[in-house]
Amino acid sequence: MLESRNIVKKFLNKTAVDGISVKLSPGRVYAMLGPNGSGKTTWMKMAAGLIKPTSGEMLYEGTPVGIESRKHITYMSTEPYFYTWMTAGDAGRYYADFFEDFHMDSYLSLLERMELRPEMKTRSLSSGMMAKMKIAVTLARDARVYLLDEPFNGIDLLARDEIRQTILERAGEDKTMMLSSHLVEEMEAIADTALFIKDGRLAEEADLEALRTERGLSMADRYREIYGHTEVRA
Amino acid sequence: MDFEPNRPIWLQVMNALETDIVTGRRPPGDKLPGGRELALHYSINPNTAARVYQELEKAGLCETRRGLGTYVTEDQTRIRALRMELAQNAARDFLNRMETLGLSPAEISALLWKQEE
Numbered sequence: 573m574l575e576s577r578n579i580v581k582k583f584l585n586k587t588a589v590d591g592i593s594v595k596l597s598p599g600r601v602y603a604m605l606g607p608n609g610s611g612k613t614t615w616m617k618m619a620a621g622l623i624k625p626t627s628g629e630m631l632y633e634g635t636p637v638g639i640e641s642r643k644h645i646t647y648m649s650t651e652p653y654f655y656t657w658m659t660a661g662d663a664g665r666y667y668a669d670f671f672e673d674f675h676m677d678s679y680l681s682l683l684e685r686m687e688l689r690p691e692m693k694t695r696s697l698s699s700g701m702m703a704k705m706k707i708a709v710t711l712a713r714d715a716r717v718y719l720l721d722e723p724f725n726g727i728d729l730l731a732r733d734e735i736r737q738t739i740l741e742r743a744g745e746d747k748t749m750m751l752s753s754h755l756v757e758e759m760e761a762i763a764d765t766a767l768f769i770k771d772g773r774l775a776e777e778a779d780l781e782a783l784r785t786e787r788g789l790s791m792a793d794r795y796r797e798i799y800g801h802t803e804v805r806a
Numbered sequence: 807m808d809f810e811p812n813r814p815i816w817l818q819v820m821n822a823l824e825t826d827i828v829t830g831r832r833p834p835g836d837k838l839p840g841g842r843e844l845a846l847h848y849s850i851n852p853n854t855a856a857r858v859y860q861e862l863e864k865a866g867l868c869e870t871r872r873g874l875g876t877y878v879t880e881d882q883t884r885i886r887a888l889r890m891e892l893a894q895n896a897a898r899d900f901l902n903r904m905e906t907l908g909l910s911p912a913e914i915s916a917l918l919w920k921q922e923e
Binding site for chain 2: 600737741743744762785788790793
């Protein structure tokens with residue numbers, strides 16, 4: 573469905589993504605993991621077609637991502653992106669103008685579940701409320717690929733449960749979900765595949781139930797193994 | 807339900823359903839939730855939920871009727887056998903724990919009799 577082939581992104585003085593090849597399948601929920609600066613956000617922005625790779629390819633159904641693929645890929649970035657004059661309702665109408673697959677009714681019901689009201693001004697939202705609104709506009713689209721960058725950040729425990737549920741409701745056989753988060757525990761039960769990103773590269777793609785069965789490791793345990801500084805000096 | 811993140815999640819959900827079957831919370835012939843509903847009920851990955859039903863079916867504890875859904879087995883013998891399997895597992899866990907604490911079989915047995923009184 574979505575595939576990156578040896579994709580590289582260099583900025584002026586650093587290489588953010590350093591040759592990631594990965595093929596995402598429909599019907600799966602991926603957890604993208606890695607410390608700050610490991611390249612997760614840059615990879616997602618390239619998948620969303622917002623920034624161009626320096627080299628390599630990002631393909632959706634075999635074609636480079638671009639205007640066409642944006643109809644099928646929904647992306648939630650970490651930064652807020654609504655005009656301050658907008659109400660939550662305006663943000664929905666704004667999205668509806670851009671995306672054919674945006675469903676206003678499901679947006680309104682998501683807002684309600686997140687305890688937000690359409691007349692609320694985005695400028696007066698707390699950071700947690702803003703995070704919930706971003707989730708609502710992103711998940712109100714009936715897309716094929718959902719890219720959610722840090723969907724649990726800055727959100728209280730109960731709302732995190734609600735977000736997990738809405739992600740699972742959206743997941744389906746023909747859809748690919750990709751979540752990135754530092755809150756590894758939030759994703760243990762809902763993801764089936766982990767992508768561990770280290771220094772701009774894919775360190776490992778792991779089937780989580782296989783990891784538990786074969787090695788008795790949780791995703792968090794494997795995270796510590798990959799990123800922890802436990803090497804013994806000779 | 808809280809999961810132990812380092813044990814297979816399908817197995818933990820399967821165990822929860824097995825307990826429901828043995829206690830009659832889900833009686834013989836009862837219709838089980840669909841895969842999607844199960845995923846939402848336990849907040850688990852849909853593929854994990856599908857695995858739960860595959861394994862329950864393999865164990866002879868439920869059956870999928872084409873186009874209708876998944877049902878708890880009506881085989882009472884199988885359910886009685888399941889009760890014993892679950893009891894044996896619990897006994898094994900208990901004995902392992904006692905062994906860790908350094909109790910002899912005689913001490914364990916004495917402890918159990920004392921609890922009964």
